Structure formats: C-alpha cells, structure tokens
Amino acid sequence: xxxxxxxxxxxxxxxxxxxxxxxxxxxxxxxxxxxxxxxxxxxxxxxxxxxxxxxxxxxxxxxxxxxxxxxxxxxxxxxxxxxxxxxxxxxxxxxxxxxxxxxxxxxxxxxxxxxxxxxxxxxxxxxxxxxxxxxxxxxxxxxxxxxxxxxxxxxxxxxxxxxxxxxxxxxxxxxxxxxxxxxxxxxxxxxxxxxxxxxxxxxxxxxxxxxxxxxxxxxxxxxxxxxxxxxxxxxxxxxxxxxxxxxxxxxxxxxxxxxxxxxxxxxxxxxxxxxxxxxxxxxxxxxxxxxxxxxxxxxxxxxxxxxxxxxxxxxxxxxxxxxxxxxxxxxxxxxxxxxxxxxxxxxxxxxxxxxxxxxxxx
Amino acid sequence: xxxxxxxxxxxxxxxxxxxxxxxxxxxxxxxxxxxxxxxxxxxxxxxxxxxxxxxxxxxxxxxxxxxxxxxxxxxxxxxxxxxxxxxxxxxxxxxxxxxxxxxxxxxxxxxxxxxxxxxxxxxxxxxxxxxxxxxxxxxxxxxxxxxxxxxxxxxxxxxxxxxxxxxxxxxxxxxxxxxxxxxxxxxxxxxxxxxxxxxxxxxxxxxxxxxxxxxxxxxxxxxxxxxxxxxxxxxxxxxxxxxxxxxxxxxxxxxxxxxxxxxxxxxxxxxxxxxxxxxxxxxxxxxxxxxxxxxxxxxxxxxxxxxxxxxxxxxxxxxxxxxxxxxxxxxxxxxxxxxxxxxxxxxxxxxxxxxxxxxxxx
Numbered sequence: 252x253x254x255x256x257x258x259x260x261x262x263x264x265x266x267x268x269x270x271x272x273x274x275x276x277x278x279x280x281x282x283x284x285x286x287x288x289x290x291x292x293x294x295x296x297x298x299x300x301x302x303x304x305x306x307x308x309x310x311x312x313x314x315x316x317x318x319x320x321x322x323x324x325x326x327x328x329x330x331x332x333x334x335x336x337x338x339x340x341x342x343x344x345x346x347x348x349x350x351x352x353x354x355x356x357x358x359x360x361x362x363x364x365x366x367x368x369x370x371x372x373x374x375x376x377x378x379x380x381x382x383x384x385x386x387x388x389x390x391x392x393x394x395x396x397x398x399x400x401x402x403x404x405x406x407x408x409x410x411x412x413x414x415x416x417x418x419x420x421x422x423x424x425x426x427x428x429x430x431x432x433x434x435x436x437x438x439x440x441x442x443x444x445x446x447x448x449x450x451x452x453x454x455x456x457x458x459x460x461x462x463x464x465x466x467x468x469x470x471x472x473x474x475x476x477x478x479x480x481x482x483x484x485x486x487x488x489x490x491x492x493x494x495x496x497x498x499x500x501x502x503x504x505x506x507x508x509x510x511x512x513x514x515x516x517x518x519x520x521x522x523x524x525x526x527x528x529x530x531x532x533x534x535x536x537x538x539x540x541x542x543x544x545x546x547x548x549x550x551x552x553x554x555x556x557x558x559x560x561x562x563x564x565x566x567x568x569x570x571x572x573x574x575x576x577x578x579x580x581x582x583x584x585x586x587x588x589x590x591x592x593x594x595x596x597x598x599x600x601x602x603x604x605x606x607x608x609x610x611x612x613x
Numbered sequence: 614x615x616x617x618x619x620x621x622x623x624x625x626x627x628x629x630x631x632x633x634x635x636x637x638x639x640x641x642x643x644x645x646x647x648x649x650x651x652x653x654x655x656x657x658x659x660x661x662x663x664x665x666x667x668x669x670x671x672x673x674x675x676x677x678x679x680x681x682x683x684x685x686x687x688x689x690x691x692x693x694x695x696x697x698x699x700x701x702x703x704x705x706x707x708x709x710x711x712x713x714x715x716x717x718x719x720x721x722x723x724x725x726x727x728x729x730x731x732x733x734x735x736x737x738x739x740x741x742x743x744x745x746x747x748x749x750x751x752x753x754x755x756x757x758x759x760x761x762x763x764x765x766x767x768x769x770x771x772x773x774x775x776x777x778x779x780x781x782x783x784x785x786x787x788x789x790x791x792x793x794x795x796x797x798x799x800x801x802x803x804x805x806x807x808x809x810x811x812x813x814x815x816x817x818x819x820x821x822x823x824x825x826x827x828x829x830x831x832x833x834x835x836x837x838x839x840x841x842x843x844x845x846x847x848x849x850x851x852x853x854x855x856x857x858x859x860x861x862x863x864x865x866x867x868x869x870x871x872x873x874x875x876x877x878x879x880x881x882x883x884x885x886x887x888x889x890x891x892x893x894x895x896x897x898x899x900x901x902x903x904x905x906x907x908x909x910x911x912x913x914x915x916x917x918x919x920x921x922x923x924x925x926x927x928x929x930x931x932x933x934x935x936x937x938x939x940x941x942x943x944x945x946x947x948x949x950x951x952x953x954x955x956x957x958x959x960x961x962x963x964x965x966x967x968x969x970x971x972x973x974x975x
Contacts, residue, residue, distance in 0.1 A: 297659030318688060318935055319701060324681025339681060339701045342937065343969055383935030399761075399969065406932035406968055570768035573680055573745030575704065606768055607705055607761065607969035 252276045276442040282489045298457040300450045316354045316384045320347035325458040331596035338605030346376035352447030354380035357435045364434035368425035371400030378407035391425040445479040452483025465595035470582035471501040472532035474543030481546030498552040502586030505556045514554035528559045531579025557585040575606035614638045638804040644851045660819040662812045678716045678746045682709035687820040693958035700967030708738035714809030716742035719797045726796035730787035733762030740769035753787040807841040814845025827957035832944035833863040834894035836905030843908035860914040864948030866891045867918040876916035890921045893941025919947040937968035
C-alpha cells in the first residue's frame with residue numbers, strides 16, 4: 252500500500268486505512284506476475300467478480316467470502332450506449348464487490364468485528380458479508396438514511412447506530428467507536444474496498460470483448476468507484492489486455508458537488524450541508540475525491556453535476572426501458588442525457604443500485 | 614403444446630393459454646435433437662438462463678429479450694444444504710426467467726400488449742421485460758399488493774389496475790379485460806412461463822456439476838415453479854446429463870395450503886380467503902397445483918405447510934447468515950427447518966425473491 256499523496260509505503264496486512272499524513276492509500280502490484288497467470292486461463296472464463304482475483308490484494312481466491320457478487324449485465328441501451336446494471340448484486344448495489352474483498356481480508360487477519368459508516372448501501376453490503384463470514388458488524392448511519400436500507404442492514408443482524416447529522420458525522424462517530432473498541436474499520440476511503448470495486452471495470456472490458464468504450468460515465472459519491480474503474484483499465488492496459496483507457500466522466504448531484512467544484516476551480520472544499528434525493532452519493536467531503544479527479548483529468552473527461560429533477564427524470568426514463576434504478580443509480584445516466592453532445596461514443600453508464608432500495612416516488 | 618389432462622395437442626404459436634377442456638398445457642420436445650446440440654458445447658459454458666435455450670419453446674436464442682436474468686448463486690448454507698438465491702435477478706425474483714421466454718415469444722408473435730394478473734413479483738417482471746421489448750403492459754393486482762411491488766411495476770411504465778379481493782379476483786378481471794381488448798394474456802398457469810422457470814433446475818444441476826441433490830425444497834404458490842424444476846430434471850435425465858431426479862418437497866403457508874390439502878386428501882379444493890404474510894405465494898386456487906402435486910408424488914417427496922411465525926423465523930435466520938429474502942422467499946427454508954428430519958440430504962432450498970421486495974418487518 253502506498254500513500255496517494257506523500258508516497259509512504261505500508262504492508263498489505265498492516266492495520267491502517269489512511270496514511271499518517273492524512274492522504275488516501277493506493278495498492279500496487281507486480282503486473283508481470285499477473286500477466287503470466289492471465290494469459291494461461293483468463294480469456295476463456297465467464298465474466299464474474301472472482302475471475303479477477305489476481306488483481307485483488309487478497310492475492311488468492313481460496314477462502315473468498317462470496318455470495319455470487321458481480322457478473323452483472325451490461326445492457327445495450329439504444330445506439331452506442333450500454334448500462335452496467337449493478338442492481339443484481341446480492342444486496343442490490345455494486346458495494347458487494349468491495350465487501351467481498353474486504354471481508355475476505357478481515358477474516359484472514361483474524362478480525363471478529365467490523366465497524367463502518369454508510370449512506371446505506373455500503374452498510375447493507377458490509378452487514379451481509381459480515382453475517383456470511385460470522386463477523387459482528389456495527390454500522391453507523393446518518394439520521395436521513397432511507398428506511399428500506401436501514402431495514403436491510405438490520406435484517407443481516409448488524410448493530411445499527413443512527414447519528415444526528417450527515418454521512419460525515421456518522422463517519423466521525425464510527426471512527427471514534429473503532430478507536431475505542433477496536434475491530435476492522437471500513438470507511439469510504441478504505442483502500443481494499445476500491446480494489447474490489449475494480450471488477451466493475453474488468454467486467455465492462457471483458458463483456459465488450461476487451462475493446463473498451465470511448466467513454467465511461469460514473470456517479471461520484473466518495474469517488475472510490477470512479478477511481479477504481481480507472482485503475483482497472485490502467486491495469487488491463489499494463490497487462491496488455493486492452494489497448495486504451497476510456498475517458499472518465501464523473502457526475503454529481505448539484506446539491507453535493509465538491510468534486511465538480513474542484514474540477515472547475517482546482518480547489519477542494521467540502522459541502523457542509525449536502526442535499527440531494529440521490530442519498531447514495533450524499534458525501535459532502537469525499538475522501539477519494541482527489542483520486543477521482545485525477546482519473547477524470549488524466550483521461551480527458553470532465554466532472555459535471557445534475558439537478559434532482561434531472562436525476563428523477565433519468566430514473567423514470569431508465570424504468571420505462573426496463574431498468575429499475577435508485578436515484579444514485581441514475582446519476583450517471585442523467586449526466587449522459589445532459590452532456591451527451593460532449594461525450595464520445597460508444598459509452599457505458601454505470602447504474603450503481605436497484606430501485607428496490609429507494610421505495611416509492613411521489 | 615399438449616393438455617396435461619386430456620392430451621389434446623396445440624401448435625407452439627397458437628394463441629392459447631389453457632386447453633379447451635380447462636386443463637393446463639405442457640410443452641413437449643424432441644430430446645434426441647436436443648442431445649446433439651448439448652453434447653457439442655454444453656458442459657463448457659457458464660450457467661446462466663439462456664445457456665439452456667434449446668429447452669425453451671422459443672427454439673433459438675436470437676432475438677431473446679434479456680436483461681441478464683438467471684445465473685443466480687447457489688450458496689452453500691451449512692452442511693449438505695444449499696440455497697438457490699433468486700433475489701439477484703433483474704427484478705429481484707425468479708419470475709424474470711419466465712418473463713424473458715414469454716416476452717420473447719410475445720415479440721415473435723407480433724404482440725403489442727401483454728395483460729397479466731399478479732401477486733406482485735410476476736407483474737414487476739412482466740412490466741420490466743415488456744418495457745425492455747417496447748410492449749405495453751396492463752397489470753391487475755389484488756388490493757393488498759405490497760407498496761414496494763406496486764411502485765416497481767409502475768416504475769416500468771405499466772398500467773396498473775387494483776382489484777378488490779384476492780389474486781384470483783385479479784386474475785378473473787385480467788382475463789375479462791383480455792377477452793375484450795386482446796393482446797397477449799399471461800396468467801400464472803400460462804405454459805411458456807413455466808418453460809422459462811425450468812432454468813432454476815438446469816442451473817442447480819449445472820452448478821452441482823451434474824450431480825443432483827437428494828432433495829429439492831420449493832415454495833408452492835401457483836405450483837408452476839415446482840413443476841418446472843421437476844420437468845427440468847426430467848429433461849436432463851432424458852438427455853443423459855444427470856442420472857437421477859431429486860425428491861421434490863412443496864411447501865405452502867398454512868393460511869393458503871390447497872396443494873398440501875390435496876396431497877393429504879387426494880382432492881383439490883380452493884382456499885377462499887387465503888391469508889399469509891408470504892404474499893408471493895398467496896394463490897388460493899393454484900392452476901398448476903395438479904402439476905406440482907404430480908411431481909411431488911412421482912418423486913416420493915411430500916407437500917407440507919408452515920405458519921407465518923415459522924416463515925418470519927426463517928426470514929430472520931436467512932438474514933443473519935447473509936441472505937435477505939422476502940417472506941415468500943423463505944417459505945422453502947422454513948419447510949426445511951421444520952421437516953429436515955424427513956428430508957434426505959444434500960438438499961437445495963429455492964429462495965424465490967429478495968427481501969428488498971417486502972420492506973420493513975415490524
């Protein structure tokens with residue numbers, strides 16, 4: 252593990268989730284070794300999350316805590332557009348890819364308890380995989396967490412703590428709890444989560460027969476997913492499996508757009524009172540924001556925002572064509588609809604979670 | 614298509630969903646032809662719904678209306694037990710397997726509109742696949758349909774009609790509407806739905822490396838799923854892919870147990886006022902009940918019932934181990950817990966739908 256900002260190195264099983272300097276951590280591999288494994292068996296197999304185990308820091312697929320995550324459909328959606336629909340994961344969102352890797356690691360390190368803060372989806376996923384592995388889960392949620400998501404977290408037997416305030420307040424409480432009581436702390440910026448989320452990118456490349464799209468459009472909450480997918484394509488290129496890396500477009504809700512602002516002004520400033528219907532991306536101070544911005548700038552894409560009205564229109568539009576997404580799962584498509592003149596095709600939008608997570612629209 | 618009761622034959626594209634005599638229809642194949650196709654390419658491929666196209670009456674996989682249904686996980690769940698978790702289908706239940714086949718057929722027959730009655734899951738699935746194919750959907754639901762399911766049906770742009778009374782009342786209204794206005798009528802007893810649902814069985818056999826379990830435990834609503842899975846194993850045996858057919862165990866809710874009563878008494882009598890928390894199996898007059906009973910008796914299994922309290926306990930028990938199921942999706946497991954002394958192992962329970970469909974438990 253290497254700090255994204257100061258470059259300090261850590262071991263894979265060190266109990267650290269952020270650099271001493273406060274920067275977020277990234278994980279490095281020996282790509283020559285990976286290439287050998289790949290060439291022998293890779294192309295034949297069906298795309299699914301654990302197919303790409305050689306790119307995960309758990310290093311081997313034995314003992315994987317798995318519930319069949321990944322292998323989600325890449326759905327043709329009109330001319331030159333695909334939707335990668337993550338709602339068919341075990342808990343209904345892409346978070347299961349990260350949870351599968353990080354709970355596998357937690358088990359290997361002998362952890363008995365995990366602690367995390369969540370806008371809802373990550374908590375559901377962490378609770379689920381903790382339950383599967385027999386670990387205790389303590390989940391901190393902001394007070395405005397949707398009822399459906401809270402019910403799901405509880406169904407997995409997790410202990411839930413409602414915190415007055417935003418996701419950031421819940422994250423602070425979770426970190427304090429962890430410092431006092433121990434266990435494995437899983438925050439949004441936690442590097443192993445991102446490693447698991449790379450499989451969204453691996454699967455897209457695989458499902459398009461290793462011919463990447465021109466553009467990838469992703470929602471940005473903590474920024475972890477966008478950077479992970481970027482990293483996935485970088486790794487595939489490094490290994491010779493793809494020739495190019497798509498342009499990355501990061502979409503945020505107007506009421507919670509710190510990465511968009513940083514893209515425009517060059518300066519990161521948290522949004523104190525984030526407000527959007529897309530609860531899954533309601534992160535005012537995204538800790539992987541810098542990583543996401545790096546991927547966007549490096550590939551020549553942009554960060555832009557959409558209004559709640561545009562998000563709701565995108566939810567309806569997706570539904571009318573057979574894809575039921577929660578608001579956060581329609582943010583990327585809302586961005587595509589708004590900025591399509593500036594986005595090269597073919598393009599892939601990632602829809603991060605099922606509409607069953609949100610419940611009834613007014 | 615052959616009538617299950619009088620033996621009368623119909624063509625595959627005849628617009629008929631029930632025999633003139635009132636019996637339910639079954640579909641016959643040329644298994645020698647199927648065997649040829651299979652042996653050349655079958656074993657290598659990854660298990661997923663359209664892998665088994667040669668067993669569907671649409672007869673070829675081109676033009677399939679698909680959203681990545683099937684390929685659901687078979688999750689090891691303690692010693693000698695597996696849960697086939699259908700909650701990871703595109704709309705969150707096994708119904709997508711049937712919808713995919715029947716909407717593909719509807720498109721091929723030039724239909725512009727589909728009409729169906731539903732306890733909720735089938736309506737969500739039919740609406741979804743209709744939306745995907747550009748067909749209009751008119752969905753009749755009983756008044757007590759869960760709000761989550763109704764919201765999902767509406768999200769796919771279907772026209773919904775709430776009917777005072779039970780599922781049977783909704784089915785009558787749907788049939789009348791169809792007689793008056795035309796379109797394709799999809800009822801619970803509709804034979805093409807069952808053909809698609811066979812893939813639950815194909816995948817279980819495939820995922821267990823063509824070595825079938827001793828027992829299969831399934832919930833019984835209309836009875837379509839149980840008979841379909843039985844038919845799948847019969848077909849695999851006919852084609853030489855498996856050597857034996859498991860024993861089939863059909864589980865119903867005590868408040869809606871017509872198949873259990875028929876198993877005990879030999880006589881089918883509808884339950885007038887079905888009452889159970891497991892809304893997905895709340896069918897008082899199951900039209901594939903005779904088929905389900907046939908499969909159960911033929912294989913030496915039994916039909917039994919569980920109380921709502923036992924269903925809720927099963928929901929909680931599944932959740933605590935990482936599987937979030939709706940009440941209907943916990944009925945089979947509730948039956949397994951209650952009657953496990955009489956059920957040979959290894960066993961597979963089918964969990965038919967995600968807990969996100971149901972919402973919050975009191």
